[in-house]
Amino acid sequence: MDRNFARALSLVLTSEGGWSDNPADPGGATMKGVTLANFRRYVKADATKADLRAISDDQVATVYRRFYWDAVAGAQLPGGIDYALFDFAVNSGPGRAAKYLQGVLGVVQDGRIGPATLAAVRAKPAGVVIDALCDARLAFLKKLSTWPSFGRGWSARVASVRRQALLMSAAPSATEGSASPGPASPDDVPLAATPAGAGSPAAGEAPAVPHKSASPAKVACVLALIALALGSLTAWTAHLPCNLFGVFCQ
Structure with missing residues:
Protein backbone atom coordinates (compact mmCIF):
# COMPACT_ATOMS: atom_id res chain seq x y z
CA MET A 1 0.00 0.00 0.00
CA ASP A 2 1.06 3.64 -0.40
CA ARG A 3 1.91 3.79 3.31
CA ASN A 4 5.02 1.75 2.42
CA PHE A 5 6.44 4.19 -0.13
CA ALA A 6 8.80 5.98 2.27
CA ARG A 7 10.08 2.70 3.72
CA ALA A 8 10.42 1.09 0.30
CA LEU A 9 12.28 4.11 -1.06
CA SER A 10 14.66 4.06 1.89
CA LEU A 11 15.45 0.39 1.24
CA VAL A 12 15.90 0.97 -2.48
CA LEU A 13 18.29 3.85 -1.89
CA THR A 14 20.38 1.64 0.40
CA SER A 15 20.85 -0.72 -2.55
CA GLU A 16 21.31 2.00 -5.14
CA GLY A 17 24.04 3.83 -3.26
CA GLY A 18 25.42 7.16 -4.42
CA TRP A 19 27.09 8.36 -7.57
CA SER A 20 27.83 5.87 -10.35
CA ASP A 21 29.04 6.33 -13.89
CA ASN A 22 30.23 2.85 -14.82
CA PRO A 23 30.62 2.40 -18.60
CA ALA A 24 29.47 -1.22 -18.20
CA ASP A 25 26.18 -0.10 -16.66
CA PRO A 26 23.55 0.31 -19.43
CA GLY A 27 21.75 2.87 -17.26
CA GLY A 28 24.62 5.32 -17.60
CA ALA A 29 25.36 7.99 -15.00
CA THR A 30 23.17 7.68 -11.91
CA MET A 31 22.88 9.34 -8.52
CA LYS A 32 21.00 7.43 -5.81
CA GLY A 33 19.63 5.26 -8.58
CA VAL A 34 18.25 8.19 -10.60
CA THR A 35 19.50 8.19 -14.18
CA LEU A 36 20.37 11.38 -15.99
CA ALA A 37 17.56 10.70 -18.48
CA ASN A 38 14.91 10.44 -15.75
CA PHE A 39 16.30 13.46 -13.92
CA ARG A 40 15.88 15.47 -17.11
CA ARG A 41 12.40 14.05 -17.67
CA TYR A 42 10.96 14.80 -14.23
CA VAL A 43 13.13 17.51 -12.68
CA LYS A 44 15.31 19.57 -15.03
CA ALA A 45 15.16 19.20 -18.79
CA ASP A 46 18.68 20.48 -19.47
CA ALA A 47 20.35 18.91 -16.43
CA THR A 48 24.03 18.01 -16.55
CA LYS A 49 25.85 15.27 -14.69
CA ALA A 50 26.85 17.91 -12.14
CA ASP A 51 23.18 18.75 -11.56
CA LEU A 52 22.40 15.08 -11.13
CA ARG A 53 25.12 14.66 -8.51
CA ALA A 54 23.55 17.54 -6.54
CA ILE A 55 20.00 16.10 -6.61
CA SER A 56 17.96 16.81 -3.44
CA ASP A 57 16.04 14.24 -1.38
CA ASP A 58 12.71 15.70 -2.52
CA GLN A 59 13.77 15.45 -6.16
CA VAL A 60 14.84 11.85 -5.63
CA ALA A 61 11.45 11.00 -4.11
CA THR A 62 9.63 12.72 -6.99
CA VAL A 63 11.46 10.69 -9.63
CA TYR A 64 11.03 7.38 -7.81
CA ARG A 65 7.34 7.91 -7.11
CA ARG A 66 6.39 9.04 -10.60
CA PHE A 67 8.63 6.83 -12.70
CA TYR A 68 8.62 3.62 -10.67
CA TRP A 69 6.13 3.46 -7.78
CA ASP A 70 3.14 4.86 -9.69
CA ALA A 71 4.08 2.92 -12.82
CA VAL A 72 3.64 -0.41 -10.99
CA ALA A 73 0.56 0.74 -9.00
CA GLY A 74 2.50 0.51 -5.74
CA ALA A 75 -0.27 2.25 -3.78
CA GLN A 76 -2.74 -0.52 -4.72
CA LEU A 77 -0.58 -3.56 -4.05
CA PRO A 78 -0.51 -5.57 -0.80
CA GLY A 79 2.27 -4.81 1.66
CA GLY A 80 5.57 -6.47 0.77
CA ILE A 81 4.57 -7.15 -2.82
CA ASP A 82 4.58 -3.38 -3.37
CA TYR A 83 8.22 -3.13 -2.27
CA ALA A 84 9.39 -6.27 -4.11
CA LEU A 85 7.87 -5.06 -7.39
CA PHE A 86 9.06 -1.47 -6.81
CA ASP A 87 12.67 -2.56 -6.36
CA PHE A 88 12.42 -4.82 -9.41
CA ALA A 89 11.13 -1.84 -11.42
CA VAL A 90 13.99 0.38 -10.25
CA ASN A 91 16.56 -2.27 -11.15
CA SER A 92 15.13 -3.53 -14.44
CA GLY A 93 12.34 -1.17 -15.57
CA PRO A 94 8.64 -0.85 -14.59
CA GLY A 95 7.31 -2.62 -17.69
CA ARG A 96 9.50 -5.69 -17.24
CA ALA A 97 8.78 -5.87 -13.51
CA ALA A 98 5.03 -5.72 -14.16
CA LYS A 99 5.22 -8.47 -16.79
CA TYR A 100 7.13 -10.76 -14.46
CA LEU A 101 4.55 -10.22 -11.72
CA GLN A 102 1.79 -11.03 -14.21
CA GLY A 103 3.68 -14.16 -15.25
CA VAL A 104 3.83 -15.29 -11.64
CA LEU A 105 0.09 -14.66 -11.26
CA GLY A 106 -0.88 -16.36 -14.53
CA VAL A 107 -2.58 -13.33 -16.09
CA VAL A 108 -1.97 -11.58 -19.41
CA GLN A 109 1.55 -10.14 -19.49
CA ASP A 110 0.90 -6.70 -20.95
CA GLY A 111 3.12 -4.82 -18.52
CA ARG A 112 0.24 -2.78 -17.12
CA ILE A 113 -1.01 -3.29 -13.56
CA GLY A 114 -4.78 -3.10 -14.02
CA PRO A 115 -7.90 -4.57 -12.36
CA ALA A 116 -7.22 -8.13 -13.51
CA THR A 117 -3.67 -8.12 -12.16
CA LEU A 118 -4.74 -6.51 -8.88
CA ALA A 119 -7.52 -9.06 -8.41
CA ALA A 120 -5.10 -11.92 -9.06
CA VAL A 121 -2.44 -10.59 -6.71
CA ARG A 122 -4.95 -10.17 -3.88
CA ALA A 123 -6.19 -13.72 -4.35
CA LYS A 124 -2.84 -15.26 -3.46
CA PRO A 125 -0.88 -15.20 -0.17
CA ALA A 126 1.59 -12.31 -0.27
CA GLY A 127 4.51 -14.50 0.80
CA VAL A 128 3.93 -16.91 -2.09
CA VAL A 129 3.85 -14.05 -4.61
CA ILE A 130 6.98 -12.44 -3.17
CA ASP A 131 8.98 -15.67 -3.31
CA ALA A 132 7.88 -16.46 -6.85
CA LEU A 133 8.57 -12.91 -8.05
CA CYS A 134 12.06 -12.85 -6.53
CA ASP A 135 12.84 -16.27 -8.04
CA ALA A 136 11.71 -15.08 -11.47
CA ARG A 137 13.68 -11.85 -11.11
CA LEU A 138 16.88 -13.66 -10.21
CA ALA A 139 16.44 -16.07 -13.13
CA PHE A 140 16.08 -13.09 -15.48
CA LEU A 141 19.20 -11.38 -14.13
CA LYS A 142 21.30 -14.51 -14.53
CA LYS A 143 20.55 -14.53 -18.26
CA LEU A 144 21.96 -11.03 -18.80
CA SER A 145 25.36 -10.57 -20.40
CA THR A 146 26.30 -8.22 -17.57
CA TRP A 147 25.75 -10.92 -14.91
CA PRO A 148 29.51 -11.63 -14.65
CA SER A 149 30.10 -7.98 -13.72
CA PHE A 150 27.10 -7.33 -11.48
CA GLY A 151 25.78 -10.80 -10.59
CA ARG A 152 27.15 -10.92 -7.08
CA GLY A 153 25.62 -7.58 -6.13
CA TRP A 154 22.32 -8.34 -7.84
CA SER A 155 22.06 -11.68 -6.09
CA ALA A 156 22.60 -10.06 -2.70
CA ARG A 157 20.08 -7.36 -3.55
CA VAL A 158 17.35 -9.81 -4.50
CA ALA A 159 17.99 -11.80 -1.31
CA SER A 160 17.66 -8.61 0.75
CA VAL A 161 14.49 -7.57 -1.09
CA ARG A 162 12.95 -10.99 -0.49
CA ARG A 163 13.72 -10.83 3.22
CA GLN A 164 12.43 -7.28 3.72
CA ALA A 165 9.35 -7.81 1.55
CA LEU A 166 8.35 -10.89 3.55
CA LEU A 167 8.71 -8.90 6.77
CA MET A 168 6.53 -6.14 5.35
CA SER A 169 3.90 -8.62 4.21
CA ALA A 170 3.62 -9.91 7.77
CA ALA A 171 3.14 -6.43 9.27
CA PRO A 172 -0.39 -5.25 10.23
CA SER A 173 -2.16 -3.24 7.56
CA ALA A 174 -3.29 0.35 8.05
CA THR A 175 -6.85 -0.78 8.77
CA GLU A 176 -5.51 -3.01 11.54
CA GLY A 177 -3.38 -0.34 13.10
CA SER A 178 -5.92 0.98 15.57
CA ALA A 179 -5.01 0.96 19.22
CA SER A 180 -5.46 -2.38 20.94
CA PRO A 181 -8.07 -2.49 23.68
CA GLY A 182 -6.79 -1.69 27.15
CA PRO A 183 -7.45 -3.58 30.37
CA ALA A 184 -11.09 -4.40 30.98
CA SER A 185 -12.92 -2.00 33.25
CA PRO A 186 -15.20 -3.36 36.00
CA ASP A 187 -18.14 -2.81 33.65
CA ASP A 188 -16.48 -5.08 31.08
CA VAL A 189 -16.33 -8.12 33.37
CA PRO A 190 -18.83 -10.67 32.00
CA LEU A 191 -21.64 -11.90 34.23
CA ALA A 192 -22.34 -15.57 34.84
CA ALA A 193 -24.02 -17.19 31.88
CA THR A 194 -27.82 -17.15 31.99
CA PRO A 195 -30.43 -18.53 29.59
CA ALA A 196 -31.11 -16.29 26.62
CA GLY A 197 -33.52 -13.53 27.60
CA ALA A 198 -33.59 -14.52 31.29
CA GLY A 199 -31.97 -11.31 32.45
CA SER A 200 -33.60 -8.94 29.98
CA PRO A 201 -36.63 -6.82 30.87
CA ALA A 202 -39.78 -7.45 28.85
CA ALA A 203 -40.95 -4.81 26.40
CA GLY A 204 -42.35 -1.82 28.25
CA GLU A 205 -40.83 -2.79 31.60
CA ALA A 206 -38.24 -0.68 33.33
CA PRO A 207 -34.92 -2.39 33.83
CA ALA A 208 -34.28 -3.69 37.31
CA VAL A 209 -32.24 -1.41 39.57
CA PRO A 210 -28.97 -3.10 40.42
CA HIS A 211 -28.48 -3.97 44.10
CA LYS A 212 -26.04 -1.73 45.92
CA SER A 213 -24.35 -2.50 49.25
CA ALA A 214 -25.73 -0.55 52.25
CA SER A 215 -23.61 2.37 53.41
Missing part, protein backbone atom coordinates in the same frame (compact mmCIF):
# COMPACT_ATOMS: atom_id res chain seq x y z
CA PRO A 216 -22.12 2.39 56.94
CA ALA A 217 -24.50 5.21 57.97
CA LYS A 218 -27.57 3.19 57.03
CA VAL A 219 -26.27 0.17 58.92
CA ALA A 220 -25.77 2.24 62.06
CA CYS A 221 -29.28 3.69 61.77
CA VAL A 222 -30.82 0.23 61.47
CA LEU A 223 -28.88 -1.03 64.52
CA ALA A 224 -30.04 1.98 66.59
CA LEU A 225 -33.69 1.29 65.74
CA ILE A 226 -33.27 -2.34 66.71
CA ALA A 227 -31.74 -1.35 70.06
CA LEU A 228 -34.56 1.10 70.78
CA ALA A 229 -37.18 -1.52 70.01
CA LEU A 230 -35.49 -4.05 72.28
CA GLY A 231 -35.36 -1.48 75.09
CA SER A 232 -39.06 -0.70 74.80
CA LEU A 233 -39.93 -4.39 74.80
CA THR A 234 -37.88 -4.96 77.95
CA ALA A 235 -39.62 -2.12 79.81
CA TRP A 236 -43.10 -3.31 78.78
CA THR A 237 -42.27 -6.85 79.91
CA ALA A 238 -41.18 -5.60 83.36
CA HIS A 239 -44.61 -3.96 83.91
CA LEU A 240 -46.59 -6.84 82.42
CA PRO A 241 -48.28 -7.90 85.80
CA CYS A 242 -49.37 -4.34 86.44
CA ASN A 243 -50.85 -3.98 83.02
CA LEU A 244 -52.64 -7.31 83.22
CA PHE A 245 -54.22 -6.93 86.74
CA GLY A 246 -54.77 -3.19 86.80
CA VAL A 247 -52.36 -2.77 89.70
CA PHE A 248 -50.43 0.44 89.80
CA CYS A 249 -46.80 -0.35 90.06
CA GLN A 250 -44.55 2.23 91.61
Whole structure:
Protein backbone atom coordinates (compact mmCIF):
# COMPACT_ATOMS: atom_id res chain seq x y z
CA MET A 1 0.00 0.00 0.00
CA ASP A 2 1.06 3.64 -0.40
CA ARG A 3 1.91 3.79 3.31
CA ASN A 4 5.02 1.75 2.42
CA PHE A 5 6.44 4.19 -0.13
CA ALA A 6 8.80 5.98 2.27
CA ARG A 7 10.08 2.70 3.72
CA ALA A 8 10.42 1.09 0.30
CA LEU A 9 12.28 4.11 -1.06
CA SER A 10 14.66 4.06 1.89
CA LEU A 11 15.45 0.39 1.24
CA VAL A 12 15.90 0.97 -2.48
CA LEU A 13 18.29 3.85 -1.89
CA THR A 14 20.38 1.64 0.40
CA SER A 15 20.85 -0.72 -2.55
CA GLU A 16 21.31 2.00 -5.14
CA GLY A 17 24.04 3.83 -3.26
CA GLY A 18 25.42 7.16 -4.42
CA TRP A 19 27.09 8.36 -7.57
CA SER A 20 27.83 5.87 -10.35
CA ASP A 21 29.04 6.33 -13.89
CA ASN A 22 30.23 2.85 -14.82
CA PRO A 23 30.62 2.40 -18.60
CA ALA A 24 29.47 -1.22 -18.20
CA ASP A 25 26.18 -0.10 -16.66
CA PRO A 26 23.55 0.31 -19.43
CA GLY A 27 21.75 2.87 -17.26
CA GLY A 28 24.62 5.32 -17.60
CA ALA A 29 25.36 7.99 -15.00
CA THR A 30 23.17 7.68 -11.91
CA MET A 31 22.88 9.34 -8.52
CA LYS A 32 21.00 7.43 -5.81
CA GLY A 33 19.63 5.26 -8.58
CA VAL A 34 18.25 8.19 -10.60
CA THR A 35 19.50 8.19 -14.18
CA LEU A 36 20.37 11.38 -15.99
CA ALA A 37 17.56 10.70 -18.48
CA ASN A 38 14.91 10.44 -15.75
CA PHE A 39 16.30 13.46 -13.92
CA ARG A 40 15.88 15.47 -17.11
CA ARG A 41 12.40 14.05 -17.67
CA TYR A 42 10.96 14.80 -14.23
CA VAL A 43 13.13 17.51 -12.68
CA LYS A 44 15.31 19.57 -15.03
CA ALA A 45 15.16 19.20 -18.79
CA ASP A 46 18.68 20.48 -19.47
CA ALA A 47 20.35 18.91 -16.43
CA THR A 48 24.03 18.01 -16.55
CA LYS A 49 25.85 15.27 -14.69
CA ALA A 50 26.85 17.91 -12.14
CA ASP A 51 23.18 18.75 -11.56
CA LEU A 52 22.40 15.08 -11.13
CA ARG A 53 25.12 14.66 -8.51
CA ALA A 54 23.55 17.54 -6.54
CA ILE A 55 20.00 16.10 -6.61
CA SER A 56 17.96 16.81 -3.44
CA ASP A 57 16.04 14.24 -1.38
CA ASP A 58 12.71 15.70 -2.52
CA GLN A 59 13.77 15.45 -6.16
CA VAL A 60 14.84 11.85 -5.63
CA ALA A 61 11.45 11.00 -4.11
CA THR A 62 9.63 12.72 -6.99
CA VAL A 63 11.46 10.69 -9.63
CA TYR A 64 11.03 7.38 -7.81
CA ARG A 65 7.34 7.91 -7.11
CA ARG A 66 6.39 9.04 -10.60
CA PHE A 67 8.63 6.83 -12.70
CA TYR A 68 8.62 3.62 -10.67
CA TRP A 69 6.13 3.46 -7.78
CA ASP A 70 3.14 4.86 -9.69
CA ALA A 71 4.08 2.92 -12.82
CA VAL A 72 3.64 -0.41 -10.99
CA ALA A 73 0.56 0.74 -9.00
CA GLY A 74 2.50 0.51 -5.74
CA ALA A 75 -0.27 2.25 -3.78
CA GLN A 76 -2.74 -0.52 -4.72
CA LEU A 77 -0.58 -3.56 -4.05
CA PRO A 78 -0.51 -5.57 -0.80
CA GLY A 79 2.27 -4.81 1.66
CA GLY A 80 5.57 -6.47 0.77
CA ILE A 81 4.57 -7.15 -2.82
CA ASP A 82 4.58 -3.38 -3.37
CA TYR A 83 8.22 -3.13 -2.27
CA ALA A 84 9.39 -6.27 -4.11
CA LEU A 85 7.87 -5.06 -7.39
CA PHE A 86 9.06 -1.47 -6.81
CA ASP A 87 12.67 -2.56 -6.36
CA PHE A 88 12.42 -4.82 -9.41
CA ALA A 89 11.13 -1.84 -11.42
CA VAL A 90 13.99 0.38 -10.25
CA ASN A 91 16.56 -2.27 -11.15
CA SER A 92 15.13 -3.53 -14.44
CA GLY A 93 12.34 -1.17 -15.57
CA PRO A 94 8.64 -0.85 -14.59
CA GLY A 95 7.31 -2.62 -17.69
CA ARG A 96 9.50 -5.69 -17.24
CA ALA A 97 8.78 -5.87 -13.51
CA ALA A 98 5.03 -5.72 -14.16
CA LYS A 99 5.22 -8.47 -16.79
CA TYR A 100 7.13 -10.76 -14.46
CA LEU A 101 4.55 -10.22 -11.72
CA GLN A 102 1.79 -11.03 -14.21
CA GLY A 103 3.68 -14.16 -15.25
CA VAL A 104 3.83 -15.29 -11.64
CA LEU A 105 0.09 -14.66 -11.26
CA GLY A 106 -0.88 -16.36 -14.53
CA VAL A 107 -2.58 -13.33 -16.09
CA VAL A 108 -1.97 -11.58 -19.41
CA GLN A 109 1.55 -10.14 -19.49
CA ASP A 110 0.90 -6.70 -20.95
CA GLY A 111 3.12 -4.82 -18.52
CA ARG A 112 0.24 -2.78 -17.12
CA ILE A 113 -1.01 -3.29 -13.56
CA GLY A 114 -4.78 -3.10 -14.02
CA PRO A 115 -7.90 -4.57 -12.36
CA ALA A 116 -7.22 -8.13 -13.51
CA THR A 117 -3.67 -8.12 -12.16
CA LEU A 118 -4.74 -6.51 -8.88
CA ALA A 119 -7.52 -9.06 -8.41
CA ALA A 120 -5.10 -11.92 -9.06
CA VAL A 121 -2.44 -10.59 -6.71
CA ARG A 122 -4.95 -10.17 -3.88
CA ALA A 123 -6.19 -13.72 -4.35
CA LYS A 124 -2.84 -15.26 -3.46
CA PRO A 125 -0.88 -15.20 -0.17
CA ALA A 126 1.59 -12.31 -0.27
CA GLY A 127 4.51 -14.50 0.80
CA VAL A 128 3.93 -16.91 -2.09
CA VAL A 129 3.85 -14.05 -4.61
CA ILE A 130 6.98 -12.44 -3.17
CA ASP A 131 8.98 -15.67 -3.31
CA ALA A 132 7.88 -16.46 -6.85
CA LEU A 133 8.57 -12.91 -8.05
CA CYS A 134 12.06 -12.85 -6.53
CA ASP A 135 12.84 -16.27 -8.04
CA ALA A 136 11.71 -15.08 -11.47
CA ARG A 137 13.68 -11.85 -11.11
CA LEU A 138 16.88 -13.66 -10.21
CA ALA A 139 16.44 -16.07 -13.13
CA PHE A 140 16.08 -13.09 -15.48
CA LEU A 141 19.20 -11.38 -14.13
CA LYS A 142 21.30 -14.51 -14.53
CA LYS A 143 20.55 -14.53 -18.26
CA LEU A 144 21.96 -11.03 -18.80
CA SER A 145 25.36 -10.57 -20.40
CA THR A 146 26.30 -8.22 -17.57
CA TRP A 147 25.75 -10.92 -14.91
CA PRO A 148 29.51 -11.63 -14.65
CA SER A 149 30.10 -7.98 -13.72
CA PHE A 150 27.10 -7.33 -11.48
CA GLY A 151 25.78 -10.80 -10.59
CA ARG A 152 27.15 -10.92 -7.08
CA GLY A 153 25.62 -7.58 -6.13
CA TRP A 154 22.32 -8.34 -7.84
CA SER A 155 22.06 -11.68 -6.09
CA ALA A 156 22.60 -10.06 -2.70
CA ARG A 157 20.08 -7.36 -3.55
CA VAL A 158 17.35 -9.81 -4.50
CA ALA A 159 17.99 -11.80 -1.31
CA SER A 160 17.66 -8.61 0.75
CA VAL A 161 14.49 -7.57 -1.09
CA ARG A 162 12.95 -10.99 -0.49
CA ARG A 163 13.72 -10.83 3.22
CA GLN A 164 12.43 -7.28 3.72
CA ALA A 165 9.35 -7.81 1.55
CA LEU A 166 8.35 -10.89 3.55
CA LEU A 167 8.71 -8.90 6.77
CA MET A 168 6.53 -6.14 5.35
CA SER A 169 3.90 -8.62 4.21
CA ALA A 170 3.62 -9.91 7.77
CA ALA A 171 3.14 -6.43 9.27
CA PRO A 172 -0.39 -5.25 10.23
CA SER A 173 -2.16 -3.24 7.56
CA ALA A 174 -3.29 0.35 8.05
CA THR A 175 -6.85 -0.78 8.77
CA GLU A 176 -5.51 -3.01 11.54
CA GLY A 177 -3.38 -0.34 13.10
CA SER A 178 -5.92 0.98 15.57
CA ALA A 179 -5.01 0.96 19.22
CA SER A 180 -5.46 -2.38 20.94
CA PRO A 181 -8.07 -2.49 23.68
CA GLY A 182 -6.79 -1.69 27.15
CA PRO A 183 -7.45 -3.58 30.37
CA ALA A 184 -11.09 -4.40 30.98
CA SER A 185 -12.92 -2.00 33.25
CA PRO A 186 -15.20 -3.36 36.00
CA ASP A 187 -18.14 -2.81 33.65
CA ASP A 188 -16.48 -5.08 31.08
CA VAL A 189 -16.33 -8.12 33.37
CA PRO A 190 -18.83 -10.67 32.00
CA LEU A 191 -21.64 -11.90 34.23
CA ALA A 192 -22.34 -15.57 34.84
CA ALA A 193 -24.02 -17.19 31.88
CA THR A 194 -27.82 -17.15 31.99
CA PRO A 195 -30.43 -18.53 29.59
CA ALA A 196 -31.11 -16.29 26.62
CA GLY A 197 -33.52 -13.53 27.60
CA ALA A 198 -33.59 -14.52 31.29
CA GLY A 199 -31.97 -11.31 32.45
CA SER A 200 -33.60 -8.94 29.98
CA PRO A 201 -36.63 -6.82 30.87
CA ALA A 202 -39.78 -7.45 28.85
CA ALA A 203 -40.95 -4.81 26.40
CA GLY A 204 -42.35 -1.82 28.25
CA GLU A 205 -40.83 -2.79 31.60
CA ALA A 206 -38.24 -0.68 33.33
CA PRO A 207 -34.92 -2.39 33.83
CA ALA A 208 -34.28 -3.69 37.31
CA VAL A 209 -32.24 -1.41 39.57
CA PRO A 210 -28.97 -3.10 40.42
CA HIS A 211 -28.48 -3.97 44.10
CA LYS A 212 -26.04 -1.73 45.92
CA SER A 213 -24.35 -2.50 49.25
CA ALA A 214 -25.73 -0.55 52.25
CA SER A 215 -23.61 2.37 53.41
CA PRO A 216 -22.12 2.39 56.94
CA ALA A 217 -24.50 5.21 57.97
CA LYS A 218 -27.57 3.19 57.03
CA VAL A 219 -26.27 0.17 58.92
CA ALA A 220 -25.77 2.24 62.06
CA CYS A 221 -29.28 3.69 61.77
CA VAL A 222 -30.82 0.23 61.47
CA LEU A 223 -28.88 -1.03 64.52
CA ALA A 224 -30.04 1.98 66.59
CA LEU A 225 -33.69 1.29 65.74
CA ILE A 226 -33.27 -2.34 66.71
CA ALA A 227 -31.74 -1.35 70.06
CA LEU A 228 -34.56 1.10 70.78
CA ALA A 229 -37.18 -1.52 70.01
CA LEU A 230 -35.49 -4.05 72.28
CA GLY A 231 -35.36 -1.48 75.09
CA SER A 232 -39.06 -0.70 74.80
CA LEU A 233 -39.93 -4.39 74.80
CA THR A 234 -37.88 -4.96 77.95
CA ALA A 235 -39.62 -2.12 79.81
CA TRP A 236 -43.10 -3.31 78.78
CA THR A 237 -42.27 -6.85 79.91
CA ALA A 238 -41.18 -5.60 83.36
CA HIS A 239 -44.61 -3.96 83.91
CA LEU A 240 -46.59 -6.84 82.42
CA PRO A 241 -48.28 -7.90 85.80
CA CYS A 242 -49.37 -4.34 86.44
CA ASN A 243 -50.85 -3.98 83.02
CA LEU A 244 -52.64 -7.31 83.22
CA PHE A 245 -54.22 -6.93 86.74
CA GLY A 246 -54.77 -3.19 86.80
CA VAL A 247 -52.36 -2.77 89.70
CA PHE A 248 -50.43 0.44 89.80
CA CYS A 249 -46.80 -0.35 90.06
CA GLN A 250 -44.55 2.23 91.61
